[in-house]
Amino acid sequence: MLLSVVVPVHRAQGYLRATLESVLGRGSGELELLVVDDGSRDGSAEIAAEFAARDPRAGVLTHPEHRGAGPARNTGAAEARGRYLLFLDGDDLLRPGALDAITARLAGCEPDVLLLGHDRIDWWGTVAPPQTGPDGFSTATPRLLRRAFWSAHGLRFTDGPYEDVLPVLSATLLASDAGTLDTLDQVCVRHRVRRTGTFATTPGRHHFAILDAYERLLAATGHDLRIRAARTRHLRTLLADPGRIAPEDRAAFHRAADLPGSYAVHRAQEAVRTGRTRTGEALRRGRKTLRARLTRAAYRADLLRPLDPNLAVYGAYWNRGVACNPAAIHAKALELAPHIQGVWVVSSRHRDHMPPGVPYVIEGSLAYWRIMATATYLINNSSFPGGFTKRPGQRYLQTHHGTPLKTMGLDQRAYPALTNGISFEKIVAHADQWDFSLSANPHTTEIWDRVYPSGYEHLNLGYPRNDVFFTTTPEQTAAIRQRLHLDPDRTVLLYAPTHRDYRKGFVPHLDLDRLTRELGPRYVVLVRAHYFYGRSAAPDSARVVDVTGHPSVEELCLVSDALITDYSSLMFDYACLDRPIISHAPDWAAYRASRGTYFDLLSGRPGETPGAIATTDDELLELFRTGEWHSARTAQLRAAFRARFCPYDDGHAAERVVRRLFLGGGGG
Structure with missing residues (x-):
């Protein structure tokens, strides 16, 4: 096996799925993926387990308690079987074509360390090259490490912050001196800069730990000039980063780091920036009206x-x-x-x-x-x-x-x-x-x-609003139907399409007159337009009732026997009722292209499709003629959909929220 990709994970649930897909879903290189769950208390472990269950190349290792990125990487390296190790963070991305490029490069040589091209993308989507040294002596540079070389030199990540400084730069120096350091200029890894929730975005004195990390490295390498230069570059970068060194700590960090130059220059620049900000705020305040x-x-x-x-x-x-x-x-x-x-x-x-x-x-x-x-x-x-x-x-x-x-x-x-x-x-x-x-x-x-x-x-x-789906009695539901003048012997269909960003006004994609005419008098359709529109403009009749103005959509769900919708989030709430959900989606391709979606509603896969599917009025009518709208197959789809999207809804959500927020109870 060529490559073992080790991904330590702690509190990365919003980013991990894309990271794992970038490794397993691209290229033809021979690899294994080792995810190390470092005592994460969010959904990261479940996401990793999902990938491991469906792809034999993926495996999950577990730390019962959070031990830090260094020990997690060591755990992954100890279990790795590939000739080379690649350490990625839980929010990194392997770029398209990276595995093929790596495989091609290693086919003709076998360096001990292969430096990889990389870039950075922030939460605004701005892509920029990282600020690194030209010789690869930067911990930000991703690299492949030959596993036998790593083991022979007894390299291990250290505990605590900046765990990569000693082993990674030691490996780079050893390979450079031996002539076994190589570079692949193609951008292979993209670092996603997260705005919050990471060590790198939490300012404080804990970042002073980098000084000790470099002291250990310098002692181990005999104060090599290349390491000293790398140290200076790295510390200057940290000093300027508000996510690492807080403004009130910068002078102390500058002194402790023994950096050349005066910190007074930094203070002067900061004062200029602050002054400009205050002036701008004063001007904006001055433009407000007297009443404001x-x-x-x-x-x-x-x-x-x-x-x-x-x-x-x-x-x-x-x-x-x-x-x-x-x-x-x-x-x-x-x-x-x-x-x-x-x-x-x-x-x-x-x-x-x-x-x-x-x-x-x-x-x-x-x-x-x-x-x-x-x-x-x-x-x-x-x-x-x-x-x-x-x-x-x-x-x-x-x-x-x-x-x-x-x-x-x-x-x-x-x-x-x-x-x-x-x-x-x-x-x-x-x-x-x-x-x-x-x-x-x-x-x-x-x-x-x-x-x-x-x-x-x-x-x-x-969701507290869904509690009523579990607590409302049949007698209460019957009373709501009576207030809405709904015959108890009729089948009530709730038609609740969502709005389209690319269209103004409510224009039903469904011919409601034809639907009710061909279904016959046994059915009545309640039409609920999105609240952005205010009124549905649907043909109001004995069998088509505009309920857009009804104050409670939950009541409309309770009195209905099935939901017909397109892409409305109401489908996720309605699944709590365990009643048929019909996806009428004539413009699915346009909707996905114009707004983007997180999964394929029409895929037919359990957990993605909530029930029967129709892309035309003819298909919708056929579902009712054949009874497929409430068949055993669609019931199985609905059960999987409900299991995925309604696991916390049980009729007691509001109570849990009130106890957590107002009464000091435990949270989720």
């Missing part, structure tokens, strides 16, 4: 008031009223934490939809800014308006409002024509405010971890 300045002045005064430990602010769907996960949390808090006063934020356009007796404030009002300044708890499924200042002590729960099929967050950057001027900087700044992010399944947690890169805690507790 007065409102903000009152808000700044309110920010000096103490936080109210019993005040919670709720919002949903950009201030549309009481709905979704925040509504279920609010209701459960009234029951389990009655000391918490809940106030809703609503726009003036939607104030008439507020239920009687529910406290609310109008967005942008003085009352709104006061509660945003003084509430301890902030709960929303979208975002609060106006750019509030999150105070120390405030706890922000982002509940989200669906499981992602289409691309979200920073992943939308690949589809600029449809982002409508979205500020991705604001998306990231918003995520920085969150303390908790609620999730309904591991798939969602994995996606959020990457597309909203910040330091919040994942709460894998389920």
Whole structure:
């Protein structure tokens, strides 16, 4: 076997899948992939196990407790069988063609160390070459290490931070002196720079450990001049990196590192940058209207008031009223934490939809800014308006409002024509405010971890809005059907398509008149347009009922016998009911191309397709004529879909959230 790829993993769930796919899915080189689960408590181990189960080239090694990247790499190297070792991080990517290029290079020679070309990509998608030395004496440079050479010299990664400095640079120096150091200029590895959650993006004094790492290396190599030069380059890079050395520690690091030159130059440059920032902020403030300045002045005064430990602010769907996960949390808090006063934020356009007796404030009002300044708890499924200042002590729960099929967050950057001027900087700044992010399944947690890169805690507790699917009795469901004037003997189909980024207004892809005409009087179709449209414009009749304005989509799900949808995230919630789901997807190719999706809804694979599939009206009608819409085969697909996307939903999600957020209970 030519190559053993060792990937230590700790808290990499949002990135690991792409890393493993980049190794196993490209090239023809002979390899094995060894993933070392270093006591990760997120979904990384499950992702690695999934790959190992389906590809015999992949294996998983486990550290029960987190020991660090160095010991994890050593564990992988000890089990490796390939002639060469390649160490990748859980967020690195092996580039297309890399394995073929490596195989071709090693076919004609057998270096002890082969340096690989590489680049870096940040969370904005900006690709840049790394800042490395011309001789390969940089720990950032990925390299292949001949396993026999590695073992013969007793090379091992060290414990603690900067575990790669001693073994990797020692190996490079030994190979250079022996004339067995080679270089492959082709970009083979892409380092993904994560915004948060890694050692490299957490500033602090722990980065001073690099000084000891280089002292050990210099002692082992006799203070080789090449190592001394590499040390200086590396330490200067760290000094300038705010993700490593905090501004208040830079002078001390400069002194401890004994770097040439004066640190006063760095301080002067920092002062210039800070001064420019303050001037820019003052100019922007000066452009605001008088009313806005007065409102903000009152808000700044309110920010000096103490936080109210019993005040919670709720919002949903950009201030549309009481709905979704925040509504279920609010209701459960009234029951389990009655000391918490809940106030809703609503726009003036939607104030008439507020239920009687529910406290609310109008967005942008003085009352709104006061509660945003003084509430301890902030709960929303979208975002609060106006750019509030999150105070120390405030706890922000982002509940989200669906499981992602289409691309979200920073992943939308690949589809600029449809982002409508979205500020991705604001998306990231918003995520920085969150303390908790609620999730309904591991798939969602994995996606959020990457597309909203910040330091919040994942709460894998389920979606509170789905509790009603488990707690509503048949008698209660019958009462809802009666209020909607639905004959109990009729089969109710809920048609709930999502919106199209590339189309304005609701234009059904389904001929509803033909559907109801050919199905006959036994069926009635409830049409629920996406809330972006406000009204469906569907032909209202005895058998086609527009329910877009109904306040609770959960009630519509409860009274229906089956769901017909295209790409709406409602399918993931509806799966909790274990009722037929029919995917009517006439423009799937266009939808995927224009917005991007995380899996192939029409693949027919368990866990991806929720039930019967139709791409035309004729196919949809055929499903009903033959009974395939509720067959044993589609029931099996639905069961796999439900197992993947509803594992945390059991009727008690709201209770778990309330206990975690308001009562100090354990989280997910």
